[in-house]
Amino acid sequence: MTHPIEVHQLSKTYRLGFLMNRRVRALDKLDLTVREGEVFGLLGPNGAGKSTTIKILLNLVRQSSGTALVFGREPSSADARRLLGYLPENPAPYEYLTGREFVTLAATLGGVSSADRPARVSQVIEMVGMGQHASLQIRRYSKGMLQRICLAQAIVHRPKLLILDEPTSGLDPVGRRQIRDLILEERRNGTTILFCTHVIPDVEAVCDRIAVLVGGNRVREGTVNELVTSSVPLVEVTVESLSREKFDALGVPFNEVHAIGERLLVRTEDAHTQALLQKVLAAGGRVTRLLPARFSLEDLFIQAMNESHHRVGGRLL
Amino acid sequence: MIAAFSALMLNGFREARRNRVTLAVVFFAVLLLLGSAFLTEVTVSTFDRVLVDVGLGVMSLLMVLLAIFLSSGLLGREIERRTIFMMVSKPVSRATFLVARLAGTMLTLAVVLAAMGATFFLVLMLYGTRLHPTQFLAIGMLWMELLLLCSIGFLISSFSTPMISGLVTTCVFFAGHLSPDMYWAAERSKNLPLKYLGKAIYYVVPNLERFNYRPRATYFLTQPAGEVLLNIGYGLGYAIAATALAVIIFQRRDFK
Ligand SMILES: Nc1ncnc2c1ncn2[C@@H]1O[C@H](COP(=O)(O)OP(=O)(O)O)[C@@H](O)[C@H]1O
Numbered sequence A: 001m002t003h004p005i006e007v008h009q010l011s012k013t014y015r016l017g018f019l020m021n022r023r024v025r026a027l028d029k030l031d032l033t034v035r036e037g038e039v040f041g042l043l044g045p046n047g048a049g050k051s052t053t054i055k056i057l058l059n060l061v062r063q064s065s066g067t068a069l070v071f072g073r074e075p076s077s078a079d080a081r082r083l084l085g086y087l088p089e090n091p092a093p094y095e096y097l098t099g100r101e102f103v104t105l106a107a108t109l110g111g112v113s114s115a116d117r118p119a120r121v122s123q124v125i126e127m128v129g130m131g132q133h134a135s136l137q138i139r140r141y142s143k144g145m146l147q148r149i150c151l152a153q154a155i156v157h158r159p160k161l162l163i164l165d166e167p168t169s170g171l172d173p174v175g176r177r178q179i180r181d182l183i184l185e186e187r188r189n190g191t192t193i194l195f196c197t198h199v200i201p202d203v204e205a206v207c208d209r210i211a212v213l214v215g216g217n218r219v220r221e222g223t224v225n226e227l228v229t230s231s232v233p234l235v236e237v238t239v240e241s242l243s244r245e246k247f248d249a250l251g252v253p254f255n256e257v258h259a260i261g262e263r264l265l266v267r268t269e270d271a272h273t274q275a276l277l278q279k280v281l282a283a284g285g286r287v288t289r290l291l292p293a294r295f296s297l298e299d300l301f302i303q304a305m306n307e308s309h310h311r312v313g314g315r316l317l
Numbered sequence B: 001m002i003a004a005f006s007a008l009m010l011n012g013f014r015e016a017r018r019n020r021v022t023l024a025v026v027f028f029a030v031l032l033l034l035g036s037a038f039l040t041e042v043t044v045s046t047f048d049r050v051l052v053d054v055g056l057g058v059m060s061l062l063m064v065l066l067a068i069f070l071s072s073g074l075l076g077r078e079i080e081r082r083t084i085f086m087m088v089s090k091p092v093s094r095a096t097f098l099v100a101r102l103a104g105t106m107l108t109l110a111v112v113l114a115a116m117g118a119t120f121f122l123v124l125m126l127y128g129t130r131l132h133p134t135q136f137l138a139i140g141m142l143w144m145e146l147l148l149l150c151s152i153g154f155l156i157s158s159f160s161t162p163m164i165s166g167l168v169t170t171c172v173f174f175a176g177h178l179s180p181d182m183y184w185a186a187e188r189s190k191n192l193p194l195k196y197l198g199k200a201i202y203y204v205v206p207n208l209e210r211f212n213y214r215p216r217a218t219y220f221l222t223q224p225a226g227e228v229l230l231n232i233g234y235g236l237g238y239a240i241a242a243t244a245l246a247v248i249i250f251q252r253r254d255f256k
């Protein structure tokens, strides 16, 4: 069974400087498998090697060693790329084209038949919310509009695998939400999605599985739930209509309590949550909010970075 | 494949059409061609020759400048600005991309040259100057020269920056027109390294004088077809070799 993406012992060393004599290791024996139909998040700080991994999968960059396969094929084969849609980091479309012209060009190159093309192009332009601006030259677009039109060119040929490099960067909250919805919509259609980001809420909202990269190494991998529950067992409860004294009198174990105005903010271990809720409700209090105590993935992320000694960027050799 | 190729080629033409530099060159050329009659002192016996010479000269100069600008800029700017990321990640081979880009440039140059040529002949007719087949030939062969220069511009751009590519192509242009002289000088040189350098340049750099039919057009001379065909073959061969090399280099490089 071939997976949409199989990466094995993948390494990449960039050569730098005028004489190409300085070297940076961007990827160090990376292993990664993305399965059919899942949304896979590649998480990591700046310079972790996320974009490098993606560029190797798209045949933009060649690996120094190891293998990267897309649907079991080398990225250099055009057949492999037919099944692929790609949104680059800071995408740069042809500015002299209008949005519609650019998406039409992408559709032609992607192999959409000429009969199907106009309708399909209009459809994806609507999907990314660019219907009103499609006949404007791209040089007049804002960052968010660029991002959207480039997302449209990525999906226009109905790829089975979407690879998105920082798809929500530069977007306002509404735009972020729309992109997230679009990812989920594509997933419902059976598209496999690999996307990389350093924005943690995006990952939590849409990913089935994630891998955390630091300094070109994979330091964590698993489902969001696995990684979250194994690392952060704290819960934050907001209680109203209960005074501090009454709360103390309940005698439930907790880690911290803060009185903020009329509310109490209680942090406790996950294991004690149910008991705490029962007692608070029995004493006439109201529970208005219940959250994991911190952005759990953020914790994981920072923990992973600390373990690898805060490595930002690749390793200079 | 064919749909992708022609889409990329026509897009190249559209890019040039929306580019201010191209438009400025066309505008300037038309202006110069129309004005060329006023620029020359009308002495009855040489007026026809001067008109043809100036017209073809203006065309050749502006077209060469445009060819160098387009060929060394296009590919290099795509890589610098990363517009190439979304193109070569499509199911289109890099070879197709590069050749289609070159074809788009040559199409642009053909259209611009046709516009200039039409203006040129219009001016000749206005002043009652004789039209002659060699005038058409000179324009056609100018396009061959542009093809050669563009293939070299693309070759250098496949691995370096637009600046360097523009510089190298300009040098090739001058060396290419001086190359017969260089060979002649090298033959007679007593200095051995210089002798071999001169000959090496002669063999590496294309002999662009082969495409220069302007002097003969000026004097209304006809051409033997065999020689013309030979020169066309020479130009095509050179352009194909340069493009093949460009494709090989381009296929191997990283876009980062
Ligand atoms: N073109 C390049 N030349 C040299 N080094 C590069 C190049 N691109 C990326 N790198 C280095 O490779 C490492 C990984 O970069 P990248 O894959 O872009 O990380 P990310 O996308 O996770 O932020 C970084 O240290 C970066 O400096």
Ligand SMILES: [Mg+2]
Pocket: A047, A050, A051, A052, A089, A165
């Ligand atoms: Mg990146």
